[in-house]
Amino acid sequence: GESVGLHLPTLSVQEGDNSIINCAYSNSASDYFIWYKQESGKGPQFIIDIRSNMDKRQGQRVTVLLNKTVKHLSLQIAATQPGDSAVYFCAENTGTASKLTFGTGTRLQVTL
């Protein structure tokens, strides 16, 4: 079965609000996590990553939080914009494995 999953399939937020997308993983050996954004008809686009020796990492308008105790990952998007509308995937890599394991995705809808 899937080792990475998401709590909410669809998230609707108003423009300007903050968005939080959650992800649970089950492989305690995973040491690298990535968030991807996928717009309709396009390939996944790298947003931000985090290694297991960190619990927080910030980028431009995005923050990823990692809680290894409960195997939980979240992506926070500040001041959500219409261009943020997409499906967001978390993915994990165990370090020794070459492949990424993806969750099923959360669709983010930004309303005006």
Add this chain to the structure above:
Amino acid sequence: NAGVMQNPRHLVRRRGQEARLRCSPMKGHSHVYWYRQLPEEGLKFMVYLQKENIIDESGMPKERFSAEFPKEGPSILRIQQVVRGDSAAYFCASSQGAMTYEQYFGPGTRLTVT
């Protein structure tokens, strides 16, 4: 610096025909990964290749599917005798090295089997 390129972007095949999907990695990248995505689902790993070598094919179906990454030219994912269940988006990603985790994805090939 061109990104990962895939062609064709859309491919229609009748049941029983062969499908060939091509992927050119980013410049300087020698590691290629193929993933399959069904509608409304996440990407599923298929195969990981380096030049002239298959490193991990644990996600590849045992029959009808094959992949190669020759010394010269793009990586090819080949599906023989396609069936309707093969209809999906196939994405290629590349990375700079085996321990470079960040993978860059191409735009995908959408295969439709009629």
